[in-house]
Amino acid sequence: MAVTEPSVIASDVHVTYRALGGRRNALESRTERTDRMFGRVTKHVGSVTDVPAVRGVSFVVHKGESVGVIGRNGSGKSTLLRAIAGLIPIASGQIYVGGEVSLLGVNAALVSDLSGERNIMLGGLAQGLTRKQVRAQRDAIAEFADIGEFVHLPMKTYSSGMAARLRFAISAAVTPDVLIIDEALATGDAEFRERSAERVEQIRQDAGTVFLVSHSLSSIRQGCTRALWLDGGVLRQDGPVDEVCDAYEADVARRRAARKEKA
């Protein structure tokens, strides 16, 4: 068995979101009189709810692996990957990463009342490029995003597809050691999907380690060697991509059958 170098280590990672201003039963009327009196006041004061999004996930990923992350909506996929990218704090546990991590997503939202041009500069500099490097890549980025003359207009005038394409093009301008792709390939028309898939493949070959979050199992099977299945914030299965995807599909089918039976 070949010895490989780890690039991401997660040990018992927990991520908790703090939601302010929401409280269970805030709309319910209370019965006891004193309760009602105090309740009226207290239910609007200091309402903080901790929402556990990831609950004790551990794994080791090596250089050269591409890992698909699957699971239902709200299972903690995006949250886990943002924590790995160091973009959101974790409640407990440890995450170790070798080299630069970058999250490639359509949500790397920049400043919507600035022009595309300025957003390219800002995004590039934020990712650690120099002014010179951004200038050299500016036209290529605009061309890749295919936004034409709109590059001089504020981003708020863009269609959602155009904005998403530009954001993708900006974040794809750097080549990190660990690349995290969050549903980015689902954006845009068929032609853009194809081009972005090519660019991702290129980055993947340079990057060494890739994480891919997607609801499309076929693109995960195609692009990944390994898969993590998250369910309710817990790692349900971790293994070779086909094995995990098969198990996930079986589970989805089982749920569907159960739902039909009920109805």
Add this chain to the structure above:
Amino acid sequence: MIEVEVDGPAARVDDPMTSGEEAAELATRYGLTRIDRNPSFTEYVRRLWRRRAFVVELAKARAYRRHQSNYLGQLWAVLDPLLLAGSYFLIFGLLLRTDRGVDNFIGFLTVGIFIYSFIAATTTSGAKSITGNQNLIRGVRFPRAALPVSVAMSEILTLLPALAVLLVILLVTGERLTWKLALLPASVVVMFVFCIGLSLLAARAVASWRDAANFIPTGVRLMRYASGVMFSIAAYAGHGLIGTLMQYQPVAVYLELVRSCLLAETAMTPTLWAFAGGWALVFVGAGIVLFWRAEHRYGGD
């Protein structure tokens, strides 16, 4: 020699790492760094310095964006302070007459208003710089101090046209500009350093405790009256304990410092410069340290 296996299931170190020590040991062996912890303070400052081009770009973008959606556009950078000075003059110069102890009241008032607006705007926008930029924070990794620092910088960029307006107003009101004017750039730099600290502190306070944002408008209003923006502290609060405290608190010091550069009647003393420099160092030092200590928590909530 480490072999890297590309594609195909790589050899995995025994199963899930539940023990933290095991993970730490493996990470040390292969030189991985912990991403969920703060870098050391010196490393943090170094990273911030490396992103200085980003800070400048962000500041320019903010300053530009402010007046972008008006027909008169960037002309407002000059019109805004003029309108402000006019309205304050109506109230404090003609109605309330708070000009006791001041010769050139229009000059005195205008300097006060322009400089105070700058400090107030830095505080208000600095406070929102983390909570209002969650998209950027959750999208790209960079030292978060870049945000409050760029706020202070963009406010300085807005102050520059206002200073040009100020010089014109002073000449019109018959103020004789002296050699002290040469020290104006230095006073603006010292004030800028102070404002970086102020912005960092405000950002940290609001990011850690959201409700702090509700105190900022009150604080800004209170300071406006406690800093001698539209009256002379010496003439109204006297030289007792309260008068002295009011005179040497940072905001009053910076108002006095800029006035001493521009107005012949305001004395420029070494004590004033010492206080200005001292406050700047205290604020920027405390600001960067306190901000850095919560660095890994800013993307939360």
